[in-house]
Amino acid sequence: MDPATLAEARRWGIDQLAETSPSAAIDTDCLLAAATGLEPVQLRAWPEASIEPAAWQRFRTTLRRRRDGEPVAYLLGRRGFMDFELAVTPSVLIPRPETEHLVEAALAQPADRVLELGTGSGCIAIALARAWPSARIDAVDRSSDALAVASRNAEALGAVSVRFLAGDWYAPVAGNRFGLIIANPPYIADDEPEPDRDDARFEPRGALRAGATGLEALEFIIAAAPRHLDPGGRIWLEHGYGQGAAVRGRLAEQGFTAIETRRDLAGHERVSGGILERPA
Ligand SMILES: C[S@@+](CC[C@H](N)C(=O)[O-])C[C@H]1O[C@@H](n2cnc3c(N)ncnc32)[C@H](O)[C@@H]1O
Structure with missing residues (x-):
């Protein structure tokens, strides 16, 4: 009835x-x-x-x-992030509260040339563009479906300074240098059980799974960062809660200093970053 x-x-x-x-x-x-x-x-x-x-x-x-x-965000077609709302589809990761810590860490130090790797819904690039309207921001993703969602979000939110580029990590910006590189890349190992969030069953596998160790994307992004940063440029990365020490280690190997890790609201190491005084 x-x-x-x-x-x-x-x-x-x-x-x-x-x-x-x-x-x-x-x-x-x-x-x-x-x-x-x-x-x-x-x-x-x-x-x-x-x-x-x-x-x-x-x-x-x-x-x-x-x-x-099915996640509520996909059923509604939207999800709040920072102080705005984004359209989301099953082509993009549902923006997480943890990623707000990543944005907050980056916002402490303004940059005028920014590269976001793996933009998904565009949440990070759009948040930075709203805070720094005069910054030039490149946002890369290999998923053209994700980029279509991100572009629509940027347009709806007036984030006109973001340029969305399709391709594999740094490939679309080869030869360019930035004051800030920021990424929330896939960081779950292929054979790791489903994350405890049920939503992950419905999210794009390529947004979550990195490879055999889970560190593959983070390692690639860190290793190539010195060729894409200006002197004194920064990097901020979101990672899994057990990956802080590995990420700090890779950053140190590439010459980053002032390396720090921030915790999420659950107390887990979640975001790490550093400065590169002398890039490659
Ligand atoms: C964890 S999601 C992050 C999405 C969004 N930035 C966020 O924080 O919600 C990772 C993103 O990286 C993209 N990605 C995965 N491998 C990539 C690659 N090799 N090159 C470019 N983007 C990639 C995925 O398509 C996905 O959109």
């Missing part, structure tokens, strides 16, 4: 998600709000309001997909 009110629909949704989602009530509110065109707060303010049949059908369809594990 179809529910007559928002409160009944909400109760049904929470029951459906109770076993599969750790955030059943929040997910239900987001999906019910999207299906009805209301704000989540309005759902609670008007629990006795009736739900239109078309809205109920929309809600039931997305709720069932959520019950089967």
Whole structure:
């Protein structure tokens, strides 16, 4: 039987998600709000309001997909990052709160030429462009589907200074140098079990898996950084929580100094960076 009110629909949704989602009530509110065109707060303010049949059908369809594990961000087609909202599709990694630490680390030191490697939704490049409107920012990804999403996001958010380039890591910017290189590359080993986030099952494998050790992309990016940085240029990298020592070691091998690692909200080493006084 179809529910007559928002409160009944909400109760049904929470029951459906109770076993599969750790955030059943929040997910239900987001999906019910999207299906009805209301704000989540309005759902609670008007629990006795009736739900239109078309809205109920929309809600039931997305709720069932959520019950089967699809991330809310893909179902809604959007995700908040820093102080803005991005469109996301299954072609791009869903921006993580951990990556906000990466952006915050970089923002402490303005740069006028920036290279982001592996831009995905464009979240990092767009955040930097919004903070530094006069910076020239190149954002590379090998996925043309991801770049299409990133370009749309940049346009919608007025991040006009970002140039999106298709290709393998540094290939599209060969011969160029930057004041800042920033990346959240894939860093999960091929045979590592699925990350504890269920979302990863639905995200592009090429955005998550790096190779046999998980360090392959980070090592490549660090090894080639000295040929792409200006004197005194910086690098900031997101990495897995067990990879801090390895990343610091690779940075030191390439001549980086002032190497530091920052922790995420869970207390895990998550972001490392350094300065290169004398590039190659
Ligand atoms: C972990 S995701 C990061 C996406 C986004 N920057 C973020 O932080 O949410 C890694 C990105 O790197 C891209 N990528 C993987 N290998 C690449 C390569 N060899 N060259 C360029 N981009 C690559 C993937 O397509 C993916 O978009």
